[in-house]
Amino acid sequence: MSVKFAQKLARMPHYTAGLDIDAAREKYELQDVVKLASNESPFPPAQAVRDVIADGLKDLNRYPEAGAGSLRRALADHYDLPVGQVTVGNGSCEILLAAAEALIELGTEIVYAWPSFSIYPQMAALADALPTTVPLTDEHVHDLDAIVSATNKRTRLLVICNPNNPTGTYLPSEEISNLLEQVPEDVCVILDEAYIDFQTVEDPDTSLDLLSKYPNLAILRTFSKIYGLAGLRVGYALCSVEFRRAVDAVRQPFSVNRLAQAAAVEALKHQDDVTRRVEQNAVERLWVEEQLGKLGLESPPSQANFSWIDLGTNDEGSVVEGLARKGVIVRPGKAIGADGGIRVTYGTRSENERFIEALQSVINE
Numbered sequence: 338m339s340v341k342f343a344q345k346l347a348r349m350p351h352y353t354a355g356l357d358i359d360a361a362r363e364k365y366e367l368q369d370v371v372k373l374a375s376n377e378s379p380f381p382p383a384q385a386v387r388d389v390i391a392d393g394l395k396d397l398n399r400y401p402e403a404g405a406g407s408l409r410r411a412l413a414d415h416y417d418l419p420v421g422q423v424t425v426g427n428g429s430c431e432i433l434l435a436a437a438e439a440l441i442e443l444g445t446e447i448v449y450a451w452p453s454f455s456i457y458p459q460m461a462a463l464a465d466a467l468p469t470t471v472p473l474t475d476e477h478v479h480d481l482d483a484i485v486s487a488t489n490k491r492t493r494l495l496v497i498c499n500p501n502n503p504t505g506t507y508l509p510s511e512e513i514s515n516l517l518e519q520v521p522e523d524v525c526v527i528l529d530e531a532y533i534d535f536q537t538v539e540d541p542d543t544s545l546d547l548l549s550k551y552p553n554l555a556i557l558r559t560f561s562k563i564y565g566l567a568g569l570r571v572g573y574a575l576c577s578v579e580f581r582r583a584v585d586a587v588r589q590p591f592s593v594n595r596l597a598q599a600a601a602v603e604a605l606k607h608q609d610d611v612t613r614r615v616e617q618n619a620v621e622r623l624w625v626e627e628q629l630g631k632l633g634l635e636s637p638p639s640q641a642n643f644s645w646i647d648l649g650t651n652d653e654g655s656v657v658e659g660l661a662r663k664g665v666i667v668r669p670g671k672a673i674g675a676d677g678g679i680r681v682t683y684g685t686r687s688e689n690e691r692f693i694e695a696l697q698s699v700i701n702e
């Protein structure tokens with residue numbers, strides 16, 4: 338007889354991580370590999386942030402600050418919110434999973450668009466709740482009317498990813514506001530804004546104005562993307578006091594480590610760095626989209642740091658493999674619930690050139 342595991346284990350979706358650089362080097366016997374698969378920043382953290390991390394090493398015999406007070410206060414000051422409306426997590430993924438545990442259970446439902454972020458199906462499975470997925474429109478955009486229609490008496494949680502991963506499409510905050518107006522007050526709406534800083538449509542903090550009007554709204558953001566700190570794992574929620582208490586109640590007290598807390602506090606002080614990254618990303622986005630157009634490939638207009646590329650009649654598996662052989666790792670659509678395409682993160686210009694050259698030769702082979 339073997340050990341009996343919880344039944345939900347069988348329902349947990351399997352997350353297939355992308356190849357990492359070392360694995361690809363070994364597998365394809367390459368010196369130089371470019372990873373454009375995980376929407377990471379191509380730029381290392383600012384020197385001041387690295388200095389703070391180095392300085393923090395000597396205190397690692399101590400647990401992190403309980404309640405992450407310094408980081409939460411820094412975020413509260415930055416966004417001009419009460420500190421009680423800020424919570425932090427080991428990546429915003431941790432807050433998503435905690436929200437699932439705190440909000441949904443057997444007999445209730447969670448609604449999200451699909452294809453969207455791969456963690457959302459895991460939230461449902463973890464909490465024994467039923468997932469209701471609402472297909473994106475033909476333009477790869479959230480269908481907010483259909484999401485409202487899919488909300489019923491059993492719905493506890495809606496998750497909206499904006500800009501959407503993996504399609505990069507963006508909904509102006511006015512449309513989010515319209516959605517909130519139609520959703521019952523007792524249904525929590527999580528707005529996952531992991532990529533919000535990359536959009537150039539409006540001020541990225543426009544959506545924060547919605548928090549005071551809609552206490553059922555929780556906005557999730559992260560230091561993993563625009564701040565280039567993916568390796569440290571820090572995310573945060575700007576939310577009601579009730580939401581913060583609920584997600585904090587189901588987690589261990591020290592989930593964000595000492596170095597991560599210190600680095601995030603420092604990173605917030607370097608908004609000039611953020612502005613530069615946003616600009617660099619916008620320039621690369623324009624360039625990559627233009628090159629894709631020249632190759633005759635369709636990609637929905639992106640407001641993120643990646644493009645979703647429809648491969649048309651090209652075979653997805655062969656394209657992904659062909660690119661990897663040339664030392665370029667991208668995210669296969671198949672791994673993220675969206676067959677027939679690839680998601681490519683913008684890197685530096687030379688990395689993007691390498692990607693476009695490799696793609697051109699692979700689709701012409």
Ligand SMILES: *Cc1c(COP(=O)(O)O)cnc(C)c1O
Pocket residue numbers: 376427428429430431454498502529531558559560561562567570571572
């Ligand atoms: C990357 C990402 C996150 C954030 O992940 P972290 O756990 O903060 O690294 C959240 N939502 C989406 C849609 C993402 O793509």
